Amino acid sequence: MAACAEAPELVYLVTGGCGFLGEHVVRMLLEQEPRLRELRVFDLRLSPWLEELKTGPVQVTAIQGDVTQAHEVAAAVSGAHVVIHTAGVVDVFGRVSPETIYKVNVQGTQNVIEACVQMGTRFLVHTSSMEVVGPNIKGQPFHRGDEDTPYEAVHKHPYPQSKAQAERLVLEANGREVRGGLTLVTCALRPTGIYGEGHQIMRDFYRQGLRLGGRLFRAVPASVEHGRVYVGNVAWMHVLVARELEQRAALMGGQVYFCYDQSPYKSYEDFNMEFLGPCGLRLVGTRPLLPHWLLVLLTALNTLLQWLLRPLVLYAPLLNPYTLAMANTTFTVSTNKAQRHFGYKPLFSWEVSRARTILWLQGKEGSAQ
Numbered sequence: 001m002a003a004c005a006e007a008p009e010l011v012y013l014v015t016g017g018c019g020f021l022g023e024h025v026v027r028m029l030l031e032q033e034p035r036l037r038e039l040r041v042f043d044l045r046l047s048p049w050l051e052e053l054k055t056g057p058v059q060v061t062a063i064q065g066d067v068t069q070a071h072e073v074a075a076a077v078s079g080a081h082v083v084i085h086t087a088g089v090v091d092v093f094g095r096v097s098p099e100t101i102y103k104v105n106v107q108g109t110q111n112v113i114e115a116c117v118q119m120g121t122r123f124l125v126h127t128s129s130m131e132v133v134g135p136n137i138k139g140q141p142f143h144r145g146d147e148d149t150p151y152e153a154v155h156k157h158p159y160p161q162s163k164a165q166a167e168r169l170v171l172e173a174n175g176r177e178v179r180g181g182l183t184l185v186t187c188a189l190r191p192t193g194i195y196g197e198g199h200q201i202m203r204d205f206y207r208q209g210l211r212l213g214g215r216l217f218r219a220v221p222a223s224v225e226h227g228r229v230y231v232g233n234v235a236w237m238h239v240l241v242a243r244e245l246e247q248r249a250a251l252m253g254g255q256v257y258f259c260y261d262q263s264p265y266k267s268y269e270d271f272n273m274e275f276l277g278p279c280g281l282r283l284v285g286t287r288p289l290l291p292h293w294l295l296v297l298l299t300a301l302n303t304l305l306q307w308l309l310r311p312l313v314l315y316a317p318l319l320n321p322y323t324l325a326m327a328n329t330t331f332t333v334s335t336n337k338a339q340r341h342f343g344y345k346p347l348f349s350w351e352v353s354r355a356r357t358i359l360w361l362q363g364k365e366g367s368a369q
């Protein structure tokens with residue numbers, strides 16, 4: 001990937017480039033990667049905002065495609081220097097079948113790897129997830145751990161299972177010979193819960209709060225810490241990894257990095273209130289209003305309803321046994337591995353991340369739809 005100082009010459013491909021994270025990666029690359037000549041944005045569904053990016057100095061190529069179709073992926077990868085693979089099905093609510101989750105997240109990732117090998121593309125950055133580690137089915141806390149903290153990673157849900165399998169494939173592919181005889185260099189980034197402009201679940205909570213007269217009701221103890229990271233910083237980490245992978249291949253190849261920044265350690269609901277509060281919502285209760293056993297019962301009822309209604313309608317509420325367990329289990333990271341390995345420092349402070357998210361929620365600013 002020898003880059004010439006004068007003329008930009010690199011071709012990047014971002015899969016899932018129209019998603020929540022993908023859009024931020026695409027915009028960040030255009031802002032922060034001066035060596036970029038062409039940016040290929042590959043997604044199942046192309047977004048209208050791509051059009052406005054096509055007028056800039058970098059050639060932006062929109063590719064409507066499906067990662068489960070090996071030939072479509074190979075065509076998109078052909079001639080690319082770097083692939084940032086963010087495409088995936090994110091579903092912990094039962095909206096998508098386990099088969100589709102597997103096909104997109106695991107088979108799709110395998111297709112991306114094979115395309116790199118076939119086409120001679122050497123650098124692959126994969127968006128993994130904290131869920132590859134946990135929380136596990138035993139609900140054991142992971143308190144400010146790092147990439148080396150021992151933890152029993154046991155998954156039953158299709159989403160974390162698929163992310164764990166995909167990450168393994170990516171890491172095992174590091175060092176494979178690609179067309180032309182050079183080697184593939186891969187690494188995986190593991191964001192915790194991402195927030196920021198475009199975060200659909202945050203917007204759902206906002207709308208629900210408005211419907212409930214400006215109130216939300218505490219469901220999870222305030223003492224449970226849940227890891228969160230700003231989307232702009234996650235995108236920045238992807239851009240930096242992609243940039244540094246060639247020079248630091250021996251150090252970074254085959255590695256995993258948690259995505260982190262200065263976002264505070266809080267419970268899922270208290271963290272959301274950092275944004276929803278300034279938008280006029282109030283979290284009622286210093287302790288969960290409903291006893292835990294009742295919440296567990298409600299989640300079981302939701303599961304039953306989902307199953308009963310399946311032939312007629314898709315019933316997929318936010319609350320189910322898995323999401324309740326996620327929200328109720330401490331999982332936070334504290335690490336500086338990305339800083340040590342490739343000089344990462346968050347681009348956005350907590351104050352800026354918070355302000356940008358609030359403005360977006362209020363509909364005043366922000367690019368994400």
Ligand SMILES: NC(=O)C1=CN([C@@H]2O[C@H](COP(=O)(O)OP(=O)(O)OC[C@H]3O[C@@H](n4cnc5c(N)ncnc54)[C@H](O)[C@@H]3O)[C@@H](O)[C@H]2O)C=CC1
Nearest residue numbers: 016018019020021043044066067086087088129191193194
């Ligand atoms: N949202 C979060 O809190 C976290 C997300 N992640 C990971 O980050 C990545 C991006 O997630 P989000 O942006 O939140 O999700 P998203 O759903 O907003 O974006 C995913 C994108 O992938 C595209 N896509 C889905 N199936 C595809 C297919 N078969 N072929 C081509 N494109 C396809 C979608 O159209 C979408 O634009 C995923 O890999 C996810 O597992 C990791 C940790 C946390």
Ligand SMILES: CC(C)CCC[C@@H](C)[C@H]1CC[C@H]2[C@@H]3[C@H](O)CC4=CC(=O)CC[C@]4(C)[C@H]3CC[C@]12C
Nearest residue numbers: 090092129131192193219268318323324326327
């Ligand atoms: C009041 C209820 C009990 C609150 C339910 C909140 C849940 C919808 C969310 C709690 C934790 C979230 C997940 C977590 O941030 C980690 C994730 C990582 C990913 O890779 C994808 C998204 C997610 C699974 C995220 C999804 C929403 C929660 C389950």
